[in-house]
Amino acid sequence: MMKVTRSRFVGGLAAAFAASAQPAAAAALSTVDPVAPARGTPAEALAWLRAGNERFRAGGMRRLPAPSAKYPQRPWAVVFCCADTRVATEIVFDSLHFGDLFVCRTAGEVSNPEVVGSIEYAVAEFHAPFVLVLGHSSCGACDAAVATFDGGPIPPASIVSVVNAIAPAVSRVPRDDPERLRKVIEVNAALTAASLATSPILKAALANGTLRVASGYHDLASGRVSIHV
Numbered sequence: 001m002m003k004v005t006r007s008r009f010v011g012g013l014a015a016a017f018a019a020s021a022q023p024a025a026a027a028a029l030s031t032v033d034p035v036a037p038a039r040g041t042p043a044e045a046l047a048w049l050r051a052g053n054e055r056f057r058a059g060g061m062r063r064l065p066a067p068s069a070k071y072p073q074r075p076w077a078v079v080f081c082c083a084d085t086r087v088a089t090e091i092v093f094d095s096l097h098f099g100d101l102f103v104c105r106t107a108g109e110v111s112n113p114e115v116v117g118s119i120e121y122a123v124a125e126f127h128a129p130f131v132l133v134l135g136h137s138s139c140g141a142c143d144a145a146v147a148t149f150d151g152g153p154i155p156p157a158s159i160v161s162v163v164n165a166i167a168p169a170v171s172r173v174p175r176d177d178p179e180r181l182r183k184v185i186e187v188n189a190a191l192t193a194a195s196l197a198t199s200p201i202l203k204a205a206l207a208n209g210t211l212r213v214a215s216g217y218h219d220l221a222s223g224r225v226s227i228h229v
């Protein structure tokens, strides 16, 4: 496992600053390049995600970022997941470099037009080959949605929007299911993935085989991410 010492980290920062201070580097900061190929195929992206998660579970091998500012953004995947503090997407997939993942997060990974637009942008401009909607164990937003659905107090302010957005998933799982919360979490992610797949931009990419959209489940205790493809 590679250790990052303070002196090496500071040295890396100094080198990065020196590079960015050069006038030529400033012009190269544009991240959109219609000619550059995608980072990989959906299958390669899936393999990358799974291998990264395996490395993470085995201890990880995170490195200092590569000097990649002159390259266009070409993420392996878009990950839309919960804002929960225990969900740290780049760490869970042992992402080695900045630029690997395009991450959107809201509580309970509830979608809205701005999230959809952000994901559409990553697919259209950065050619992201994989969109993963990731639920996680012990999701407080899903738990709150279940409590509200069962007649609990209505959450205050805009928190009710989060709970309302999860309600369709709650309604699809029987109350007496012994794994009710887990199933609500999984159904919620699956419904969001299905909804994203209807976006005109994602739909076109799905049709020509350059994109795959899937939902997944992140078990916080083991670190394992199951991707349902």
Ligand SMILES: [Zn+2]
Binding pocket: 082, 083, 084, 107, 108, 109, 136, 138, 139, 140, 141, 142
């Ligand atoms: Zn959550």
